[in-house]
Amino acid sequence: MSLAAPLLRSAPSTKAASRKPARPWPNWLVSWLQVGPLALVLLFMFVMPLIFVVVVSFFDYERVQIYPAFLLDNYAEIFTSAVTGRLYLKTLEYAAIVEAITLVLGFFVAYYLTFHVRTLRWRIILMLACTIPFFTSNVIRMISWIPFLGRNGILNDAVMATHLVNQPLDFLLFSDFAVILAYVHIFTLMMVAPIVNSMSKIDRSLIAAARDAGANEWMIVRDIILPLSKTGMALGSVLVLTQVMGDYYIVRVLSGGKSAGVVSGIATQLNAFEYPPAAASSVVLLVIVLALVIGIFSIVDVRKELAE
Amino acid sequence: MADISVDQESGPSRRALLKGGAAAAGLAVGSGAITGFPTIWAQNIKDITLAHVGQSFSVIPQIAAQASKDLGFKIDMQAVDYATQLNRTFTQPESIDISDLSINVVPDLIKQGIGMPVPTSKYKWWDKTVPIFTKGEYPDGKKASVQGGAPIKFQYYADKDGTKLSATPTEWLASIPTLYNADTLGIRPDLVGHKIDSWAELINPQFKGKASLVDEADIGILDAAMALEAAGQMKYADKGNMTKAEIDKTIAALIELKKSGQFRSFWQNFDQSVSLMASGEVVIQSMWSPAVTEVRTRGIACEFVPLKEGYRGWGVTLVPMKHLSGLKLDAAMDYLNWYNSGWQGAFIARQGYYSTVPETAKAMLEPYEWDYWYEGKPAAQDIKDPFGKMMEKAGNKRDGGALWDRMGNVAVWNCLMDEQRYLTKRWNEFISA
Numbered sequence: 001m002s003l004a005a006p007l008l009r010s011a012p013s014t015k016a017a018s019r020k021p022a023r024p025w026p027n028w029l030v031s032w033l034q035v036g037p038l039a040l041v042l043l044f045m046f047v048m049p050l051i052f053v054v055v056v057s058f059f060d061y062e063r064v065q066i067y068p069a070f071l072l073d074n075y076a077e078i079f080t081s082a083v084t085g086r087l088y089l090k091t092l093e094y095a096a097i098v099e100a101i102t103l104v105l106g107f108f109v110a111y112y113l114t115f116h117v118r119t120l121r122w123r124i125i126l127m128l129a130c131t132i133p134f135f136t137s138n139v140i141r142m143i144s145w146i147p148f149l150g151r152n153g154i155l156n157d158a159v160m161a162t163h164l165v166n167q168p169l170d171f172l173l174f175s176d177f178a179v180i181l182a183y184v185h186i187f188t189l190m191m192v193a194p195i196v197n198s199m200s201k202i203d204r205s206l207i208a209a210a211r212d213a214g215a216n217e218w219m220i221v222r223d224i225i226l227p228l229s230k231t232g233m234a235l236g237s238v239l240v241l242t243q244v245m246g247d248y249y250i251v252r253v254l255s256g257g258k259s260a261g262v263v264s265g266i267a268t269q270l271n272a273f274e275y276p277p278a279a280a281s282s283v284v285l286l287v288i289v290l291a292l293v294i295g296i297f298s299i300v301d302v303r304k305e306l307a308e
Numbered sequence: 309m310a311d312i313s314v315d316q317e318s319g320p321s322r323r324a325l326l327k328g329g330a331a332a333a334g335l336a337v338g339s340g341a342i343t344g345f346p347t348i349w350a351q352n353i354k355d356i357t358l359a360h361v362g363q364s365f366s367v368i369p370q371i372a373a374q375a376s377k378d379l380g381f382k383i384d385m386q387a388v389d390y391a392t393q394l395n396r397t398f399t400q401p402e403s404i405d406i407s408d409l410s411i412n413v414v415p416d417l418i419k420q421g422i423g424m425p426v427p428t429s430k431y432k433w434w435d436k437t438v439p440i441f442t443k444g445e446y447p448d449g450k451k452a453s454v455q456g457g458a459p460i461k462f463q464y465y466a467d468k469d470g471t472k473l474s475a476t477p478t479e480w481l482a483s484i485p486t487l488y489n490a491d492t493l494g495i496r497p498d499l500v501g502h503k504i505d506s507w508a509e510l511i512n513p514q515f516k517g518k519a520s521l522v523d524e525a526d527i528g529i530l531d532a533a534m535a536l537e538a539a540g541q542m543k544y545a546d547k548g549n550m551t552k553a554e555i556d557k558t559i560a561a562l563i564e565l566k567k568s569g570q571f572r573s574f575w576q577n578f579d580q581s582v583s584l585m586a587s588g589e590v591v592i593q594s595m596w597s598p599a600v601t602e603v604r605t606r607g608i609a610c611e612f613v614p615l616k617e618g619y620r621g622w623g624v625t626l627v628p629m630k631h632l633s634g635l636k637l638d639a640a641m642d643y644l645n646w647y648n649s650g651w652q653g654a655f656i657a658r659q660g661y662y663s664t665v666p667e668t669a670k671a672m673l674e675p676y677e678w679d680y681w682y683e684g685k686p687a688a689q690d691i692k693d694p695f696g697k698m699m700e701k702a703g704n705k706r707d708g709g710a711l712w713d714r715m716g717n718v719a720v721w722n723c724l725m726d727e728q729r730y731l732t733k734r735w736n737e738f739i740s741a
């Protein structure tokens with residue numbers, strides 16, 4: 001195997017080398033032409049707007065106008081305002097709770113789908129079933145929580161019918177509970193998919209060997225499946241955390257506007273035409289989210305997962 | 309920002325009407341039907357499309373369809389939320405031909421130089437417009453309140469170039485005012501338990517967890533100020549233009565109320581305010597008149613209750629944009645003259661708004677409708693909303709009485725304060741607190 005591998009690998013390259021003179025263009029040009037379209041799209045639609053946001057974050061402004069300048073005021077305001085801390089704390093609180101719940105839920109859903117659903121057909125059917133809520137728009141899904149959780153909603157009617165409480169439960173809607181419930185509902189699937197992907201790569205003979213050696217179900221999960229699904233969990237966490245950190249719509253609708261995250265703050269500033277401070281807040285948020293993602297990737301080597 | 313309004317109840321029917329309206333408009337354009345209004349006879353007038361951009365309460369498909377039919381060219385009405393409206397008006401003025409704005413936004417137009425002054429001679433209804441707009445006074449000669457953004461402050465340009473405003477009448481209009489109203493609190497009379505006659509009730513601990521406030525700094529602060537002042541907790545020199553210290557104290561009081569659990573929710577658009585009220589999540593809140601009629605058409609009791617401290621007044625105005633020229637400008641002037649010629653005034657009267665030229669609206673309303681909406685008399689027949697839905701049973705009266713009983717009692721006008729930037733910042737702190 002170790003001898004054959006380099007031989008096998010060298011075979012196509014010699015073939016390519018022999019074909020080389022037939023190509024009218026040099027290799028570097030071909031490579032550039034291949035990456036060019038995507039590079040251009042990223043450059044114009046991602047890098048340039050981002051640079052623009054960074055530049056504007058130093059501008060001066062008044063109602064309906066912005067003035068080119070180089071001011072640190074917008075940043076100074078972010079770091080000195082009590083609101084910033086509060087918004088970040090709230091957002092991080094949501095992110096941490098949602099991350100914890102979706103990670104546990106996602107892991108066990110994925111575990112069930114991969115190891116306990118025997119046939120591939122059923123695995124696919126159940127996986128698709130998970131996506132059914134996503135057939136309708138995010139907006140409708142969020143709005144639908146209101147008649148369900150409201151004071152005169154379905155859930156409260158049911159609870160009242162049991163006579164366990166004599167007043168509708170107010171905490172169900174327009175509360176942190178409602179916001180977290182909605183996040184978990186939407187983002188669990190983002191955790192499930194990458195973990196399923198990781199788990200399906202686990203060699204079944206490992207589990208058979210463990211079982212032969214006397215390991216019980218729990219030990220298999222803890223010592224084999226959990227460590228080997230880390231990359232999926234990391235990828236899922238990145239998806240969930242960035243989504244929660246970037247949300248403002250769900251938090252607004254389901255907290256009834258009583259709670260706000262970092263992006264809610266940015267949205268309010270944009271609505272009030274305060275582009276430069278909104279740009280500065282965006283830059284700060286971007287840096288923090290990037291730090292989080294880098295943090296996650298430094299714990300788990302995702303490249304290994306993607307390379308395989 | 310993507311402000312999303314989902315109007316599940318009336319959506320389909322309005323959409324159907326829109327389709328029908330568009331078809332009618334298409335037909336009108338196709339046949340070149342001209343019904344008396346236009347003064348332009350050029351053949352290519354039918355190729356003109358005017359983009360009229362405004363908010364959902366005034367930008368209504370039926371009005372666009374009727375205008376297109378009467379005028380023979382196409383009115384493309386686009387309903388957007390407040391923030392998008394301002395964003396587009398200021399950052400892409402060329403994408404709008406007629407901007408449908410709050411009157412108090414006019415000073416910002418001047419800074420940008422994007423509004424087109426309209427000579428009074430070209431607008432045929434000016435001498436028939438109610439005097440709160442033309443002179444800043446009531447028909448009986450009494451001066452209207454100037455707390456906040458009173459319309460007269462923003463009505464006239466000093467010169468034909470529109471570089472600055474004039475506080476006294478000139479020949480140059482900064483905009484064509486179209487509709488106005490006096491806002492107050494909306495309540496669920498079946499759920500509040502006692503007679504509501506003061507703004508102070510909004511912050512009455514009895515309604516803990518059952519009150520709501522509009523989450524729009526400029527307007528929410530005024531409703532809050534009316535309530536705090538009525539409850540004796542605050543005193544303002546001018547509620548419509550607070551000092552930083554007044555803003556601080558108001559926000560501090562609001563944060564305390566929020567922490568005590570007074571507010572069930574905050575709303576940002578029409579549909580949210582309707583669903584909060586209709587579902588009974590909230591029994592007292594900031595509200596708009598069409599939202600009250602919308603709740604009522606669902607058979608749920610809702611009252612736009614007159615309060616002893618007075619109303620929060622506002623006006624909406626049409627601004628032809630500066631880039632208009634030639635045939636398109638002529639078409640825009642025709643449209644502005646059509647707009648206040650009665651059909652639109654009658655239509656919006658049925659959702660509780662007043663026309664700036666009431667006599668033209670009167671001609672297009674049934675006498676019993678005029679009596680109900682403008683005169684405050686008991687309804688002689690069942691009253692329907694503009695979309696034909698049953699709104700009020702015969703025999704009942706409109707909340708707040710006749711036009712001048714309401715508009716005559718405006719305490720403060722919607723406005724943009726000098727300390728706008730500071731207010732926005734502090735309002736954010738309140739919402740995030």
